Amino acid sequence: MNPTQVSTVVADPASVADAIGSRFSCRAFHRDKPVAREQIEELLALARRSPSGTNTQPWKVYVLQGASRDALVDKVCAAHDAIYADPARAAEFREEYDYYPEKWVSPYIDRRRENGWSLYGLLGIAKGEKDKMHAQHQRNYRFFDAPVGLMFTMDRVMGRGSLMDYGMFLQNIMVAARSHGLHTCPQAAWNGFAKIILPHIGASDSEMLVCGMSLGHAIESEPVNSFHTPREPVEGFTRWLD
Ligand SMILES: Cc1cc2nc3c(=O)[nH]c(=O)nc-3n(C[C@H](O)[C@H](O)[C@H](O)COP(=O)(O)O)c2cc1C
Structure with missing residues (x-):
């Protein structure tokens, strides 16, 4: 084990909580406020510390800025x-894997509807x-005006578990972004357009x-960025077994 990892003390636990707690899906960005390549590299360098089953590290990242972003x-x-x-x-156009269920049932459909209508x-x-x-839906395909678009792929031969690993990697990018004053929006909306995106990247x-x-960088004054999504209380999804 790396001694610096095992002995590291998180001196400021509140910052970790703030980084996690202040992440939200940002849907209005400053188009003209660029993000330095070094910053993006730092986020990815931190996110690559994510765990993955047998350390398979299934992630592949494509960073789109400037003309490549605009053309996509x-x-x-x-x-x-x-x-x-x-x-x-x-x-x-079809998605390559089912992100959502084929048949929606309660309580998920209710939360989905509430989310959309709110x-x-x-x-x-x-x-x-x-x-x-x-x-409004098309704002997805403009990266909500963000100057940086990220596309994530993985080898098709990998199993479903790799999508779990991927989720941790994505969350780490989003949380790490907060330590740079940056915001993010994860987007499955692109998935149906894989046949355009994959050759492009x-x-x-x-x-x-x-x-x-x-x-x-988020536009603070945009109403869409004041959207604060609710969550179930801990007792709603936890059973304590003594
Ligand atoms: C994998 C993933 C894909 C998502 N895809 C989209 C998307 O395509 N467009 C969008 O506006 N939000 C998308 N979201 C954001 C969710 O709607 C959002 O996470 C949820 O409503 C909770 O809100 P919060 O992220 O602000 O906490 C996605 C979230 C995840 C985790």
Whole structure:
């Protein structure tokens, strides 16, 4: 065991709690406030300390900025618009793994609905305002204006457990971002567009898209960033067995 790890004392536990507690899904970023490459490298260097089954480290990261980011945004927004104009075209795009259940049941469907309607309510979007919903959903494919877009892939041969490992890696990036004053939004919205994204980023045929993520500086005054999502109390999901 590395002696510096085993003997390290977290001198300021409150900072750890603040970093975890202040992470939220940011949906409005300053387009013109760049993130230095060194900062992104630091986040990734910290996140690579994430645990993974038998230390397999299944993550592969693509960092998009500048022209590569903008070109991907254009391509995916065009596809998203094409599906809106002709919903039958959705069949051309499919996710490579099921992120969500095929059949929704309570309490998950209730939480999902509450989440969606609370967000739209905050944005002044009413039921049936399809154009507005489409435009808001499309903000995903503009990385919510973040200057940095991250795409995450893993080898298709890996098992489902690697997605667990991946979740820890993603969370570590998001928590580490807080120590740089940065915010993030993890995004499964990109998953259906893998056939556009994978060639764009130069991923090999053996890779599958896990998800995307927006990274940058949050616009504090944007109402969408005041969206504070609820959580079940600890006793709601914990059984103590003595
Ligand atoms: C893997 C993953 C994918 C997500 N995909 C999206 C997405 O595509 N678009 C989006 O706006 N939010 C996305 N979210 C954010 C969730 O809606 C959010 O985490 C949840 O509502 C809790 O809110 P919080 O992150 O602000 O605490 C995703 C979250 C995770 C963990």
